[in-house]
Amino acid sequence: MIQVRCSSSTRGYVVQCFAMTSPYFMQRSVITRSGGQNAGCVPADSLRSKLTNRSVDPVSSVAVKVEEEEARIFEQRPSSAPFSTGSCHPKTETDTLPLSSHSRRRKQLKVEYDKDESVTPVKIEHWESPDWKKQLECIREMRSSRDAPVDNMGAKTCYDTEAPAHVRRFQVLVSLMLSSQTKDQVTAAAMQKLRAHGCTVENILTTDDEALGKLIYPVGFWRTKVKYLKLTSAMLQKEFGGDIPDSVEGLVRLPGVGPKMAHLAMDIAWDQVSGIGVDTHVHRISNRLGWLKKPTKNPEETRKALEEWLPRELWSEINWLLVGFGQQVCLPVNPLCSVCLNQHSCPSAHKISPTKRPKAGSPRSPNPTSSFTTKTEPEQESPVKHERTKREPLPAPVSPTAQRRRLKSKVKH
Incomplete structure (x- = not known):
């Protein structure tokens, strides 16, 4: 870019000539500061020679200095910003500084949300049986003698120590x-x-x-x-x-x-606590004591339900405690609730144990029209089995041959 300054007694000019190397932009444009019409395309060398050969008027030296100062300020502006003639807005410090790569980046906005004090956070409550600690201490007291079959003949005593x-x-x-x-x-x-x-x-x-x-x-x-x-x-x-x-x-x-x-x-074997060993005794007693959030149907469901709330330091102890307690006091059939220390806190205390449902077609099966909804546990047997057998003896089965002989004898008579 070539700049040429001109001064006269009546009007000052600042001429800019932009040289374009592309064939499409072979013309050179001239912009005047005074806002006049664009001058014709004048070669830069001829214009420079005319201006250098022309004598400078001493009277207009002040105007030339002013023009030089304005031209210097104009050079400090970014090349991308257009120069508008006749603009009167003041220049700021940021207008004269080049834009950096950081200033061109879009600033990140920090989004803040107003806290709604009326909405309370949701709390996940840890469920546990209300009286389980007291009931556990009572079971420990009843098992303090350690004389149940599991204590003397369980898996902990069946291996060769040598x-x-x-x-x-x-x-x-x-x-x-x-x-x-x-x-x-x-x-x-x-x-x-x-x-x-x-x-x-x-x-x-x-x-x-x-x-x-x-x-x-x-x-x-x-x-x-x-x-x-x-x-x-x-x-x-x-x-x-x-x-x-x-x-x-x-x-x-x-x-x-x-x-x-x-x-x-x-x-x-490995002395590592990985979970609760739940057998039929632990499954039965946990449901009777109400140690589960909802009743379970099998030992595996009971194990998962107990591990959700029972402290881990009790997982190893709870098996042999409840197994021995189920072998001595909380029996599958006719539990000894009268001697149990938890009889006042156990929700199943002093209730008749459910009897085993007889098979369909047996003499003791109920009437099909009647409702029979009692369920049984794996190890339970009917407590009135022998009494019914004595009071109501079942007739001996009669073979087909014996039936034919009886029919023949009746026909003869």
Whole structure:
């Protein structure tokens, strides 16, 4: 860009010539400061020679200085800002400074919301049974003697204390597998015979099914448990080097091992509390005491409901406390509520235990038109079974052959 300053006695000019290199912009435009019409296209070299050869009037030297000062201020303006003739607005300091990259960025606005004091935050309340602490202390007092079957013949007492660590853990797992739907006395006797035979992974695999069945008989479902013991032993030898898994996920993968056995095995064998071991006693007593937000249908639902509110430091203790309490006081049928210390706080105290519903078609089945809504628990039996049998003896079944003989005798007579 070329600037040329001109001065005269009557009018001053500032001429700007913009040279465009593109063929489209070959003309040169001239802008006059005084706001007159655009001058014609005059070559810059000829104009410069005329101005330099022309003598400068001493009288107009002041005007030339003013024009030079205005031209200097004009040069300091950004090239992108257009120069408007005749504008009279004052210049600010920001007008003369170049725009930086930071100033071109869009400023971030901070959004603030007014706090509504009328709206209260939602609080999630931690549910728990109202009298559970008092009831737990009463159960501890009733279990202080530790003379229940689970204390003397449970899984904690069925392993060989002098055996290697991995053998002890395997024996704990075997005792838990045998204890399913079996009394502790029967489980302890079966474990005693197995230990005398050699309760290791290798011995279980080398023992045939018939001999193994005789060793664990009469535990519940002993034929199925023989298969589970064989499959579990083979899996332990192949994947875990003869030891049991050290996680709940690994334990429940074993045949015949459920969540209750897995959590108890983690507690007894690995000394790690991973969850609450809930069996039929814990399931029954938790529902009777009202320790659940809503009644549950199976032990697994009870376990999840208890773990939501019961402190973790009680998870290991609660199993043997409630199991022994269910074996001695809070029985499945006819619980001893009169000697229970929780009889005044238990919502199920002094209530008749529900009887087992008879099978359809049996002589004791109710009338189909009548409503029969009582439910039973897994280990319950009817308390009036023997009384009804004595008072109302059932007729002996008559074979078809005997019926034909009676009909023939009646026809003859």
